[in-house]
Amino acid sequence: MPDNLAKLREKQQAALLGGGEHRNIQQHLKGKLTARERLHILLDEGSFEEWDKYVEHRCHDFDMQAQRIPTDGVITGYGTINGRLVFVFSQDFTVFGGSLSEAHAEKICKIMDQAMKVGAPVIGMNDSGGARIQEGVASLGGYAEIFQRNVLASGVIPQLSLIMGPCAGGAVYSPAITDFIFMVEDSSYMFVTGPDVVKTVTHESVTPEELGGASVHTKISGVADMSFENDIEAILRTRTFFDFLPANNKQKPPRWPCKDPASRQEPSLDTIIPSEPTKPYDIKEVITKIADEGDFFELQPSYAQNMVIGFIRLQGSSIGVVANQPMVLAGSLDINSSKKGARFVRYCDAFNIPILTLVDVTGFMPGTVQEYGGIIKNGAKLLYAFAECTVPKVTLITRKAYGGAYDVMSSKHLRGDVNLAWPSAEIAVMGAKGAVEIIFRKDINDQQAIAARTKEYEDKFANPFVAASRGYIDDIITPRETRARVCRSFAMLRDKKLENPWRKHGNIPL
Ligand code: HXC
Numbered sequence: 164m165p166d167n168l169a170k171l172r173e174k175q176q177a178a179l180l181g182g183g184e185h186r187n188i189q190q191h192l193k194g195k196l197t198a199r200e201r202l203h204i205l206l207d208e209g210s211f212e213e214w215d216k217y218v219e220h221r222c223h224d225f226d227m228q229a230q231r232i233p234t235d236g237v238i239t240g241y242g243t244i245n246g247r248l249v250f251v252f253s254q255d256f257t258v259f260g261g262s263l264s265e266a267h268a269e270k271i272c273k274i275m276d277q278a279m280k281v282g283a284p285v286i287g288m289n290d291s292g293g294a295r296i297q298e299g300v301a302s303l304g305g306y307a308e309i310f311q312r313n314v315l316a317s318g319v320i321p322q323l324s325l326i327m328g329p330c331a332g333g334a335v336y337s338p339a340i341t342d343f344i345f346m347v348e349d350s351s352y353m354f355v356t357g358p359d360v361v362k363t364v365t366h367e368s369v370t371p372e373e374l375g376g377a378s379v380h381t382k383i384s385g386v387a388d389m390s391f392e393n394d395i396e397a398i399l400r401t402r403t404f405f406d407f408l409p410a411n412n413k414q415k416p417p418r419w420p421c422k423d424p425a426s427r428q429e430p431s432l433d434t435i436i437p438s439e440p441t442k443p444y445d446i447k448e449v450i451t452k453i454a455d456e457g458d459f460f461e462l463q464p465s466y467a468q469n470m471v472i473g474f475i476r477l478q479g480s481s482i483g484v485v486a487n488q489p490m491v492l493a494g495s496l497d498i499n500s501s502k503k504g505a506r507f508v509r510y511c512d513a514f515n516i517p518i519l520t521l522v523d524v525t526g527f528m529p530g531t532v533q534e535y536g537g538i539i540k541n542g543a544k545l546l547y548a549f550a551e552c553t554v555p556k557v558t559l560i561t562r563k564a565y566g567g568a569y570d571v572m573s574s575k576h577l578r579g580d581v582n583l584a585w586p587s588a589e590i591a592v593m594g595a596k597g598a599v600e601i602i603f604r605k606d607i608n609d610q611q612a613i614a615a616r617t618k619e620y621e622d623k624f625a626n627p628f629v630a631a632s633r634g635y636i637d638d639i640i641t642p643r644e645t646r647a648r649v650c651r652s653f654a655m656l657r658d659k660k661l662e663n664p665w666r667k668h669g670n671i672p673l
Contacts, residue, residue, distance in 0.1 A: 181198065182232065201327065221264075236291075249405065251286050263306060284320050287338070322341035323401065326353055338353070412514055415515050416515065420479060453649060455478065455479065487522060517555035524572055527568055552578075565592065569591075585642050627639050
């Protein structure tokens, strides 16, 4: 017994030290925290229960039997964030570069299986050189075991990936399947093939940062949802973000105490719409003025900026916001913004998070770039997502709602529960000028006739009254009362029940 106790202490010490003091220092010199330091910040103090601390790899090739480190490059277990259960894994780059061995993969799979049994989210902190090269195919098998679990957990428990170091090769596909990816600037990157392979195959010379750094994935590819300056900021913001999410797909999101009165009036919204119809305004200002305490957790803020997505709370409960941004491309829908919105709507729907849609959209973006890129199928993703979604849906048209984009943006016809409009709303097939140039083409050279017809079209359609007279809009509200009316609508919808017909799964235009 005393022998075993001494042995236990020795192993515990080895597990805490990871790859050794020298490698821990190297990790710090790169501006990164160690795997354990990251967990210490992520989880509530004293809440971490570690599993499989004594797991070691089973590889005998390449002298590996001489190098066994308890934990085998990944710390796993569970703990709490603001009192709510979460399963975690944190890859330890100081142990074989955080590379994934068969045993390392088994540890991750074990906590994922347990998270599924108890219905709790999984957060993975990725910092790894990929497949453990010495183990060969056993490591590839380990990845596939994780992928399979990621897929089965999708839509059942929230899955979050923090990329805090290298993430290369097929290893990127596990984070890609999870719900959200957060990256750390200048110290993390993701790519399917590294710069050397790129050079050989396409003759391009790129640095890892140029190929798959945080800037690339948050601005160009849209693979990552957010990036942060350093590990600490990334982890603290993850804690804040976690508070918006439910534990699983059977639960509602948590309800937090709220001091902001639901009836709060916001007179400044009465003048936010410019008198000039083509002049933009910032839809984020509208969002923050509606939200509890002005708090908006925006996702993908630097990608497809003509669409704004993220979470707010109303009366303490999480609400997903999907909004056109008139400041970028006049709020029009293009390929990237449609995909961005669609994926977010589907996330909210899977996890019982009601959706507030703010509409100011001139239509789908025209042009060969969009058509060749498949705007038809990509735009249909957003349409499909809103149409299939069964969570409470409140829609507010602030200004333009033109054409197919009117239909798509959570209209009454796509089972919008409460559809509101400001008096400034214009609900029409298209803008007056374009409409007149088509239906009165023969008068195109008669300036006076065109001006008169344009005025006629504007008088008829540049308002919310025609749509309201058909019941497509439930009410026309003053901007200042928006928060009160939206809060009341979601309160009414709190116990909404709606089911789609049984099917194995739909066939969303991927
Ligand atoms: C085993 C690895 C390793 C790996 C790194 N190490 N990657 N050990 N398997 N995949 C070890 C190194 O030998 C070194 O050990 C320590 O980790 C730190 O690595 P360094 O190279 O010194 O660190 P750095 O300079 O920061 O470079 C990090 C790196 C580089 C860019 C990740 O190590 C690298 O390119 N590694 C190989 C990446 C790779 O090709 N992986 C396979 C991808 S394919 P010592 O003892 O010296 O400290 C893949 C397939 C998955 O993952 C498929 C899923 C479907």
